[in-house]
Amino acid sequence: MSAVAQILSRPDLPDRADRDAPNILKTLLAIQSEVGHVPPASVPEIAAALGVTDAEVAGVLSFYPDLRTSAPGRHVVRVCQGESCVANHCGRVLKEFEKKLGVSLGETTRDGRFTLEKVYCAGNCAAAPTVMIGEDVHGRVTPEKVGTLLKDCR
Amino acid sequence: MTRRLYIPQDTTARAVGADRLARAWEKERGVEIVRTSSRGAFYLEPLVETDGPQGRIGWPNVTAQGLPKILRGEGGTPISDIPFLAKQTRAIFANAGVTRPLSLEDYKTHGGFAGLEAALRLAPEKIVEELSISKLRGRGGAAFPVGRKWQTALETHADQKYVVANADEGDAGTYCDRMVMEGEPFRLIEGMLIAAYAIGATKGYIYCRYEYPAAAAMLEAAIGILTAAGYMGPKAAVPFDVEVFVGAGSYVCGEETALLQSLEGKRGMVQPKPPYPAVSGLYGKPTLVSNVLTFATVPAILARGAAWHASLGTEHSKGTIALQIGGRVKQPGLAEVPFGLSLEEAIEQFGGGMATGARFKAVQVGGPLGSLFTKAGLKTRICYDEFARAGAILGHGGIVVFDQETDMLALARHFMAFTADESCGACTPCRVGSVRAREVLDGFVQGRGRPGDLDLLADLGETMKQTSLCALGQRAPYPVLTAIEHFRKEFR
Amino acid sequence: MASLTINGRTVQADAGDTVLAAARRAGIPIPTLCASPHLKPYGGCRLCLCHVEGQNGLAAACTTPARDGMTVRSDSEVLNRHRRNLIELYLSEQPDRELAASEPLLRLARQFGLHEVRYRDPEKRGGYVDTSNPYFAFEPAKCIACARCVRACDEVQGTVALALSGRGFGTRVVAGNDTGFARSNCVSCGACVKECPTEALYEKAVARFGRPGSATRTTCTYCGVGCQFEAGLQAGRIVQMLPVDASPVNRGHACMKGRFGWDYLDAPDRLTTPLLRRGTAWVEISWDEALDTMADHFSRIKDAHGPEALAAISSSRGTNEENYLISKFVRCVFGTNNIDNCARVCHSATVTGMMETVGASAATNSLDAIEQAKLIMVVGANPTEAHPVAGARIKRAARRGTPLIVIDPRRIELADYASLHLRLRPGTNVALLNGMGHVIVTEKLMDRTFVEARTEQYDDWVATVLPCTPEKTEQITGVPAGDIRKAARLYAQSGASMCLHGLGVTEHKFGSHGVIALCNLALATGNVGRPGTGINPLRGQNNVQGACDVGSLPTAFSGYQRFDDPGLRELHASITGRPLPQKRGLKIPDMWDAALAGTLKGLWIIGYDVAQTDPNLKKVRAALGKLQFLVVQDLFMSQTAKYASLVLPGAAFVEKDGTYTNMERRVQRVRKVVDPPAGILPGSGVLPDWQVICEVSTRMGYPMRYDHPSQIMDEIARLTPSMRGISYDRLEGGNGLQWPVPEAGHPGTAIMHQQAFPNGRAQFVGVDYLPPGEESSGEYPFVLVTGRILEHYCSGAQTRRTHIMELVDHDALEIHPDDARKLAVRSGQSVRVISARSEIVMPVEVSERVAPGQLFASFHFPENNLNTLLSSNADEASRCPEYKVSTVRLEKLKRTAVEKSR
Ligand SMILES: Nc1nc2c(c(=O)[nH]1)N[C@H]1C(S)=C(S)[C@@H](COP(=O)(O)OP(=O)(O)OC[C@H]3O[C@@H](n4cnc5c(=O)[nH]c(N)nc54)[C@H](O)[C@@H]3O)O[C@H]1N2
Ligand SMILES: Nc1nc2c(c(=O)[nH]1)N[C@H]1C(S)=C(S)[C@@H](COP(=O)(O)OP(=O)(O)OC[C@H]3O[C@@H](n4cnc5c(=O)[nH]c(N)nc54)[C@H](O)[C@@H]3O)O[C@H]1N2
Ligand SMILES: Cc1cc2nc3c(=O)[nH]c(=O)nc-3n(C[C@H](O)[C@H](O)[C@H](O)COP(=O)(O)O)c2cc1C
Ligand code: SF4
Ligand code: SF4
Ligand code: SF4
Ligand code: SF4
Numbered sequence A: 001m002s003a004v005a006q007i008l009s010r011p012d013l014p015d016r017a018d019r020d021a022p023n024i025l026k027t028l029l030a031i032q033s034e035v036g037h038v039p040p041a042s043v044p045e046i047a048a049a050l051g052v053t054d055a056e057v058a059g060v061l062s063f064y065p066d067l068r069t070s071a072p073g074r075h076v077v078r079v080c081q082g083e084s085c086v087a088n089h090c091g092r093v094l095k096e097f098e099k100k101l102g103v104s105l106g107e108t109t110r111d112g113r114f115t116l117e118k119v120y121c122a123g124n125c126a127a128a129p130t131v132m133i134g135e136d137v138h139g140r141v142t143p144e145k146v147g148t149l150l151k152d153c154r
Numbered sequence B: 001m002t003r004r005l006y007i008p009q010d011t012t013a014r015a016v017g018a019d020r021l022a023r024a025w026e027k028e029r030g031v032e033i034v035r036t037s038s039r040g041a042f043y044l045e046p047l048v049e050t051d052g053p054q055g056r057i058g059w060p061n062v063t064a065q066g067l068p069k070i071l072r073g074e075g076g077t078p079i080s081d082i083p084f085l086a087k088q089t090r091a092i093f094a095n096a097g098v099t100r101p102l103s104l105e106d107y108k109t110h111g112g113f114a115g116l117e118a119a120l121r122l123a124p125e126k127i128v129e130e131l132s133i134s135k136l137r138g139r140g141g142a143a144f145p146v147g148r149k150w151q152t153a154l155e156t157h158a159d160q161k162y163v164v165a166n167a168d169e170g171d172a173g174t175y176c177d178r179m180v181m182e183g184e185p186f187r188l189i190e191g192m193l194i195a196a197y198a199i200g201a202t203k204g205y206i207y208c209r210y211e212y213p214a215a216a217a218m219l220e221a222a223i224g225i226l227t228a229a230g231y232m233g234p235k236a237a238v239p240f241d242v243e244v245f246v247g248a249g250s251y252v253c254g255e256e257t258a259l260l261q262s263l264e265g266k267r268g269m270v271q272p273k274p275p276y277p278a279v280s281g282l283y284g285k286p287t288l289v290s291n292v293l294t295f296a297t298v299p300a301i302l303a304r305g306a307a308w309h310a311s312l313g314t315e316h317s318k319g320t321i322a323l324q325i326g327g328r329v330k331q332p333g334l335a336e337v338p339f340g341l342s343l344e345e346a347i348e349q350f351g352g353g354m355a356t357g358a359r360f361k362a363v364q365v366g367g368p369l370g371s372l373f374t375k376a377g378l379k380t381r382i383c384y385d386e387f388a389r390a391g392a393i394l395g396h397g398g399i400v401v402f403d404q405e406t407d408m409l410a411l412a413r414h415f416m417a418f419t420a421d422e423s424c425g426a427c428t429p430c431r432v433g434s435v436r437a438r439e440v441l442d443g444f445v446q447g448r449g450r451p452g453d454l455d456l457l458a459d460l461g462e463t464m465k466q467t468s469l470c471a472l473g474q475r476a477p478y479p480v481l482t483a484i485e486h487f488r489k490e491f492r
Numbered sequence C: 001m002a003s004l005t006i007n008g009r010t011v012q013a014d015a016g017d018t019v020l021a022a023a024r025r026a027g028i029p030i031p032t033l034c035a036s037p038h039l040k041p042y043g044g045c046r047l048c049l050c051h052v053e054g055q056n057g058l059a060a061a062c063t064t065p066a067r068d069g070m071t072v073r074s075d076s077e078v079l080n081r082h083r084r085n086l087i088e089l090y091l092s093e094q095p096d097r098e099l100a101a102s103e104p105l106l107r108l109a110r111q112f113g114l115h116e117v118r119y120r121d122p123e124k125r126g127g128y129v130d131t132s133n134p135y136f137a138f139e140p141a142k143c144i145a146c147a148r149c150v151r152a153c154d155e156v157q158g159t160v161a162l163a164l165s166g167r168g169f170g171t172r173v174v175a176g177n178d179t180g181f182a183r184s185n186c187v188s189c190g191a192c193v194k195e196c197p198t199e200a201l202y203e204k205a206v207a208r209f210g211r212p213g214s215a216t217r218t219t220c221t222y223c224g225v226g227c228q229f230e231a232g233l234q235a236g237r238i239v240q241m242l243p244v245d246a247s248p249v250n251r252g253h254a255c256m257k258g259r260f261g262w263d264y265l266d267a268p269d270r271l272t273t274p275l276l277r278r279g280t281a282w283v284e285i286s287w288d289e290a291l292d293t294m295a296d297h298f299s300r301i302k303d304a305h306g307p308e309a310l311a312a313i314s315s316s317r318g319t320n321e322e323n324y325l326i327s328k329f330v331r332c333v334f335g336t337n338n339i340d341n342c343a344r345v346c347h348s349a350t351v352t353g354m355m356e357t358v359g360a361s362a363a364t365n366s367l368d369a370i371e372q373a374k375l376i377m378v379v380g381a382n383p384t385e386a387h388p389v390a391g392a393r394i395k396r397a398a399r400r401g402t403p404l405i406v407i408d409p410r411r412i413e414l415a416d417y418a419s420l421h422l423r424l425r426p427g428t429n430v431a432l433l434n435g436m437g438h439v440i441v442t443e444k445l446m447d448r449t450f451v452e453a454r455t456e457q458y459d460d461w462v463a464t465v466l467p468c469t470p471e472k473t474e475q476i477t478g479v480p481a482g483d484i485r486k487a488a489r490l491y492a493q494s495g496a497s498m499c500l501h502g503l504g505v506t507e508h509k510f511g512s513h514g515v516i517a518l519c520n521l522a523l524a525t526g527n528v529g530r531p532g533t534g535i536n537p538l539r540g541q542n543n544v545q546g547a548c549d550v551g552s553l554p555t556a557f558s559g560y561q562r563f564d565d566p567g568l569r570e571l572h573a574s575i576t577g578r579p580l581p582q583k584r585g586l587k588i589p590d591m592w593d594a595a596l597a598g599t600l601k602g603l604w605i606i607g608y609d610v611a612q613t614d615p616n617l618k619k620v621r622a623a624l625g626k627l628q629f630l631v632v633q634d635l636f637m638s639q640t641a642k643y644a645s646l647v648l649p650g651a652a653f654v655e656k657d658g659t660y661t662n663m664e665r666r667v668q669r670v671r672k673v674v675d676p677p678a679g680i681l682p683g684s685g686v687l688p689d690w691q692v693i694c695e696v697s698t699r700m701g702y703p704m705r706y707d708h709p710s711q712i713m714d715e716i717a718r719l720t721p722s723m724r725g726i727s728y729d730r731l732e733g734g735n736g737l738q739w740p741v742p743e744a745g746h747p748g749t750a751i752m753h754q755q756a757f758p759n760g761r762a763q764f765v766g767v768d769y770l771p772p773g774e775e776s777s778g779e780y781p782f783v784l785v786t787g788r789i790l791e792h793y794c795s796g797a798q799t800r801r802t803h804i805m806e807l808v809d810h811d812a813l814e815i816h817p818d819d820a821r822k823l824a825v826r827s828g829q830s831v832r833v834i835s836a837r838s839e840i841v842m843p844v845e846v847s848e849r850v851a852p853g854q855l856f857a858s859f860h861f862p863e864n865n866l867n868t869l870l871s872s873n874a875d876e877a878s879r880c881p882e883y884k885v886s887t888v889r890l891e892k893l894k895r896t897a898v899e900k901s902r
């Protein structure tokens, strides 16, 4: 059984607790949290399991920026581009990441270790600039600290 | 004798090293570590506190090497002496930095559930009346009178009603909802329980943004604790249960109708109103959607009385506002104050003025949909009316100060690019207009600006303001047009 | 009712109206792109923005409810400026070259005085074109993301093949998993195309031949729903069939076949010239010759062997007028009642069963009952495929919350929407329905008042159902006793339960008993004669209802009148000048027996491919082979035509005038839109069937002269009490008339039996369960059910000659995955299917729609010879064949030489 199929057979999915319609987004997030992403090829399988159509699933999958359709690098580095971070010149931090990793925003390093992305505010604005690596939030990040942050990722 | 060290568990405190301290010191003999919420004086984080004879003593910006000093009692400042905190009027954030987020005991000894108890002594109609008297307005951005919304939800008859907390906190520069969820999740849930009781709902959701994993985890834990303690669940005094739903990174999903679509698992597309969610919301049922801070304010109003709330603030803006001051100021952090002080006062008294080496250029209030103010606008008082008169909004209370190095053209482009990125696509002025406006700004950035382009932006901006379906498209032109208004020279 | 002011005019609005709806009704134009009367408000295009007095900002007319006392302005300089700016935004994302942009948008631009797009090098929308659907294409570059297509697919059709994908500027429409239309679950109903305001979705025929210059209203010629269309004409050719919004039947909706599947009209092998058999060859002849030949042979046979040696089979695909005329011809010229139509193999059991109980053989209610019902029960019918527009309406009702019970051995699409799906064993309807009756009786769920006031023989029924406990019923039907109880309670207690049934009830050895059992339930629970209730057969072919109504039956005259009615006999003689034959005629299966016995010698078959679609084909073909003279009149060289002595080219529905009667008794006009194809010889060419009948009759000494089919209808009306008030004058303009229409001023009857039944009271008739003609055995372990699929129609004569073939080009044998595994076959592989009659080879499709041990096959492709497998078992009373139960065995094909060579 594929990883997707395994998740789809979980008793809490599809979530139809107090209504008729299954929750597509919740299902996709559940798949992503275990598989790391939602392969577009698995859309028909997901649709069939939920009793909805392919188009419905495809529509939801393509709407949310945080739903991934391909596997990201081992570490997802998200440099905040929110106003507080912009005010604190996060652009310089981003440039340093791009330089150190040799990729641009949205790309994954060749070795598959890092994916560089942006985030619009992590709620850490009072300690801007902010960088999220995985679920960990780092504050007051300066270009000088970028090297150490990357080194700490295993 | 063991010394008790209070170390905040809040995301920002952790982002600047609080966890490192806790980890480094947890094995020290004679030390007991207590993880609390954060006071919101983030410029001081990591802020470590100990008990003193007259209350807590704090050590700001501590590093792992700072322990001996703390243990010796060297260099600490009584918390009550910190002007940033002392000058605030803390009601919703009264316990910030004091209590343990998941300690029911702490919560109760610090006033928790007094609001719920008071509410349960009242008939639903009376609760709604109290809220109306309190003049509380929604804190999520639209500032709609809370009493009126609850009234509608109460009066709409249905077999099922929902209470939904909007924890999407999408405005960059804001974090007060996160602080409530991470610091005092019981307060949010208490507010939702009161709402459930008042309108007759049995099911609630907290729609929490994807970027807040710690908040979501804290809420889950809090729900577990409250359920076990009999405050929630089918047999509780208010038969109500709450589910945490994590979104997937879409700013527009903070807009209430899009949020409800998303909560149903669909695309987060904005829906036309009417019908309003309080009449037909989640799964077509009456649904009370309110901001986290709005819910968190309700227990205080019930516990201390509507009159207390109505006594704070200005004529049409009652109660306190949680200002989240950030950007290039000396003291970024949360300041809870009654409505009415000026922008300048906020930046000076709480923000502590500009950061070292930085000179003031502009300030953005109200997130990406707010407006830019220059020095000339700093006298504007922070309340709904004066902001409306200035063509601005308070939004979720974010204040971001920009310094002289900020390129206003790039900033304007940044705002419009944000709108273009986050537009749901339901309506044309925003779906296409935001991209066209971004392209025009790109033209300036690339040095291809034409004389007529600013007029074009103004014309397009007017159409976006007047015709967009939701506030994202309606407000998106403001930061750009105010940037042009104040810094026209940079748009060449 | 609200009263508001729009642009200074006072306008009335209904409850629930938007400002836009009120304005439209008053004829006040407000520009819109995303709004549609068929769809829920969306508020996306923002063109309809208006000023509302006392309200800040602008309000979208399409989403703002009309309130009493409101003052609205829909035009102003400000509004027009914004509209111009919005249209400019649209044009900015459209292809650059003038011609490539959406024509309707360019028109709007002109209307609002927009002359140039001010944006430089704006990013455009995607450029590919999806042409995968045979009939329409999608050009995303012209799309404005208004989602009308997406909403139509969801709200109107209920298929949800489309979605918006991406967001913001990247918002676009995708079909399926972005796989294009053809590879999605799209059913080509065309609702999305019709809604598209920009022609991003467009019909290939319109693109190729031009937009229609004129339109003529007509009726679909496929199924019994009777959808109304505007046939759009350009340069003498039909380029479009657009469903009519004002029709209460389809309300602007349609299905693939009616909307697009008319391209067979131009098929290269359309018959255009009469063909006479000379040995093994066909010779083209003129109509004169053909008509003379017919008159000669029929007269000769009649003279030599008497009237009973002649018969005709009328087409339930033809008009009422044609059906009436051919029966008149058989009765007045042949002098016999040997006239039958395809209803025999279809809903004849309904005719019999309903006659015996309620006393009239037609749907008691209208399609509108679908929306009025508080519960819908679909028994042995698969409307989303066979009656798709009715199916879509049922889906919509179910999605709105109307409880739905589906009784069908297969998991048909409606089962997904059902509150209860009773998956009974094929052939056990009577047992199941009696079991439900038992619950109704023992739990006292009947409607006492109704039973006492309106019915007879109730006790007879009670005695029949009392022994049928749900537990015993479960043993026979395989349906859990609990579900039987639930279904009975739901049906009896909803307040208004509508029953719709199909061939899964009728095409059985005891099909009429199945219909009777249904009627018993409806009578016991008082579910007859009220809105949202009734017994409603989903009549099959476009005019199978009408063919029976006007007397193409061997057992009754027009209007189901008895031959021995003295009044009728007199009237008939006075109008036709000939006596009405008194002896019952031959039913179709009897005709085959008579032909084989040599007593039937001459047969005229109009539009019915018995050699493909009747059961036990070996027998049918043998019978056809024994006839002395067989005339077949058809659009194409059908399987039956191959046995004919003479083949006549028939005119299709758009080539003639007349009326069809749909499943809700609604008599509707079909209109001549184009001329029939010309023939090869002078004096040949295609003639409408009714003219041919007149000519032959005249040549046989009984002149029939009608200038127009309306005159035939006038004659029908004079002879038929239930249609007395129908005339073409009354059919013009409106939405047809539902019989009974007893007199000229009568509005027609939407709901029958409201006050009384035709015979006063309705009759309960107790019917015991009896097993089907064949039951699975060691030798033939599988039960084969046959029926139809969405894409093809009956013999397939028409649909096989359309571009629908690009979507589906074969019949398949559905088999459950468990059985497929045992047999080691995969979808697409062929198996040998063997019955006691014959064996055939067919490809399988593995599907959980069928239960283990059961098979399903469609019958649209003659090459499979599917119907050779079937027996001649038939319902005793009606002779409706047992199409739904045959037992077979399967064999996996050994690799054949042909397969190896691939
Ligand atoms: N696309 C398309 N539409 C058509 C036609 C077509 O050929 N193609 N033909 C037209 C004609 S002529 C007709 S008569 C109608 C027929 O329309 P329907 O009556 O809907 O058609 P069928 O598919 O023959 O059979 C209906 C259902 O009966 C079920 N069934 C079989 N045995 C039993 C049983 O014992 N009990 C019960 N309860 N159900 C059973 C089958 O599983 C099947 O789903 O459709 C008309 N419309
Ligand atoms: N195995 C199996 N067999 C079945 C069934 C089943 O469920 N299973 N269903 C049965 C049922 S319900 C039915 S109704 C029959 C239908 O079977 P048929 O009536 O044989 O099939 P059709 O394709 O409807 O039409 C027959 C012919 O009419 C021609 N025709 C169409 N319009 C006109 C016209 O205006 N004038 C003339 N002259 N000809 C015209 C067409 O070209 C076609 O050749 O099939 C039956 N056969
Ligand atoms: C684009 C957009 C984003 C929004 N984001 C949020 C948000 O993140 N949090 C929030 O509480 N309200 C947000 N809102 C406002 C909500 O639509 C809604 O007014 C609010 O949740 C109601 O709660 P309140 O009455 O307590 O303010 C947003 C509105 C718009 C138009
Ligand atoms: S303004 Fe933008 S976000 Fe709001 S509905 Fe329109 S397209 Fe969606
Ligand atoms: S609401 Fe908007 S999209 Fe709908 S009709 Fe009016 S202008 Fe068009
Ligand atoms: S043709 Fe019908 S089924 Fe296909 S996509 Fe369009 S609306 Fe949906
Ligand atoms: S294809 Fe047509 S109907 Fe569909 S969204 Fe685009 S413009 Fe609208």
Ligand code: SF4
Residues within 6 Å of the ligand: C220, C221, C222, C223, C224, C225, C226, C227, C250, C254, C255, C256, C257, C258, C259, C386, C387, C388, C389, C390
């Ligand atoms: S539902 Fe029937 S009548 Fe309507 S278009 Fe389809 S085949 Fe024709």
Ligand code: FES
Residues within 6 Å of the ligand: A080, A081, A082, A083, A084, A085, A086, A120, A121, A122, A123, A124, A125, A126, A128, A129, A130, B172, B173, B174
């Ligand atoms: S703006 Fe970067 S964390 Fe809030």
Ligand code: FES
Residues within 6 Å of the ligand: C031, C032, C033, C034, C035, C042, C043, C044, C045, C046, C047, C048, C049, C060, C061, C062, C063
């Ligand atoms: S028609 Fe009202 S917004 Fe499109």
Ligand SMILES: [Mo]
Residues within 6 Å of the ligand: C345, C346, C347, C540, C541, C544
């Ligand atoms: Mo039929």
